[in-house]
Amino acid sequence: MRFPAQLLGLLMLWIPGSSGEVVLTQTPGSLPxxxxxxxxxxxRASQSLLHSNGNTYLSWFLQKPGQPPRLLIHLVSNRESGVPERFSGSGSGTDFTLRISRVEAEDIGVYYCYQGTHYPPHSDSAPNTNLPPVTAPLPTCAVGLGSRHRTS
Structure with a gap:
């Protein structure tokens, strides 16, 4: 009868919302x-994303309507193959930024920041190429074209 109690204890280690879960806050929520x-x-992360191995597992994804999320940046500042140079990532510890030097129409969509330092597990050998499954909503920023104001 000890096995079920041990199993329950093991499962409790993986319950989202338990002590140590990292919360990401992304601003702004929408960006014209x-x-x-x-x-x-x-x-912004609720705790440092610096892993004990020296890497910081912070990624940025872009999702367009009807498409799966596309990985833009991994390990804070490393652009994925095929991602235009106008995208850059920076930051350390708890604060990170995605910059687009000159927005193009194809950049419109929903952006996600994602951390893999604490939970869920990550792969040291190859960065994730798909948005991993998560149990809580990810912070997002909807980037869309703003209206132009003209003065007469």
């Missing part, structure tokens, strides 16, 4: 942009 202008999105 002008084509050709710069844009930036911030992501």
């Amino acid at each position: 942009v002008t084509l050709g202008q710069p844009a930036s999105i911030s992501c």
